Amino acid sequence: MIDWNDIRYFLAVLRSGTTLGASRALGVSQSTVARRIAVLEEGLGLELFDKRQSGYGLTEAGAELLETAEAMETAAGAFITKAAARKRGLSGTVRLTTNDLFANEFLMRAMRGFRASFPEILLEVITSDRRLDLASGEADIALRASTPPTQPDLVGRRIAKDSWGVYCSRAYSLKNGMPTSIAELASHPAIGIYSEVFEGPVTAWARAHFPASAIVLRPNSVSALYAAIRNGYGIGLMSDVVGAGDPEMVRCFDPRIEHDYEIWLLTHERLRNVPRIRAVLDYLGGYFASGLHMKRSPENEFAATAP
Structure with a gap:
């Protein structure tokens, strides 16, 4: 039987390109990473990596299994998130403000799986071209295109470059x-x-x-x-x-327009550790970090610069 933890080692080596990089990401020794990859390959009867001195590259077999391994990772993350949400009893309303375009064209796609993980959280989406004031409580979270925020009471993360x-x-x-x-x-x-x-x-x-x-x-x-x-x-x-x-x-x-606008996910400092607010922030942050918002049909691929 294949150990799920070995799939984590497989993905970590893939993403870092080396067993050393994977060991740092996972917080284990380099020899442990190499051993777990060997155990996984032996269990599968397949060689997953072309092991060179310069780093590890996927073999044809490894590349074929990659999508399934990532699906396992996503499913495991959803399982843990859902269990944690139930344990904490997450519930209540979260008010998220953004503009019409962001709300209609990718926020709704991003939030498809949210209810399954957080069934007791009601998300209110407030669309407006005006930037609602998070400090005064007009909204809890903002998804907006802006220059890097300078207000000392706002916290959040850059989720994309607004090219x-x-x-x-x-x-x-x-x-x-x-x-x-x-x-x-x-x-x-x-x-x-x-x-x-x-x-x-x-x-x-x-x-x-x-x-x-x-x-x-x-x-x-x-x-x-x-x-x-x-x-x-x-x-x-x-x-x-x-x-x-x-x-x-x-x-x-590419028109090569020079500007400093980025897409930001923001909340007020006083709300950052409220469980239901944190749940929405982490869920959306994970969605954008995964690159799912940039996926297109195979015949019309576009590789954007990731943040």
């Missing part, structure tokens, strides 16, 4: 092709950005590079901008955090 790309819909690209550089933008209808609402580096790039004659629509919200691109109205700029998770969106090229 942007030039996008079109899959249907648009099949019918009209797509631009692959700034020089080709003039030959495609462009969706601009209503600058009175979104003044900043992204808006400035659109104003500088989308020819005025090519602009066919200028929405005043990010959700309307996304809907216009997704429905094939033309090409436009969109956050990769949203676009890279939607198989109907095609990333045309």
Whole structure:
């Protein structure tokens, strides 16, 4: 019988590339890691790693088993989380604020499995383009794009870099092709950005590079901008955090917009250790850390820079 702990060693070696790195991550000796990998390979009758002096690389057999090993890890984590939640008796309401686009396009996907783990927690999602004040209690948690927070009473984690790309819909690209550089933008209808609402580096790039004659629509919200691109109205700029998770969106090229905006998951200092707040923070943090929000269909893969 295979020991689940040996799967942990397998994943740790894979992620670090060496038994030494895995030993540090797991808090055990390097010889223990090497021994457990040997036991796992012997039990399976398969060689999982190509063991070189420079590090461990997956064999074909190891690569084939990787997805199942990660599924086991996820299931084990969910089991432990659910048991811990029941033990602590987690219950109550958590108010999470974000904008419409984040709420509709990936927060709902992120929270699919939350109720199974925390059935007694009611999540209230407050969508607003205005940044609700966590200090005054307008919301418990905020999921927002911003510069790194400077308020001393806010705590949280950066979950992604808010990079942007030039996008079109899959249907648009099949019918009209797509631009692959700034020089080709003039030959495609462009969706601009209503600058009175979104003044900043992204808006400035659109104003500088989308020819005025090519602009066919200028929405005043990010959700309307996304809907216009997704429905094939033309090409436009969109956050990769949203676009890279939607198989109907095609990333045309990287506009290389320099800015310091990031996606942050925040709460107030006084709430950080409240069990129900901590549960939501940890659940969402784990979801974004896993990269699931960036997964696309195989024929439209986009590798974003992880935080």
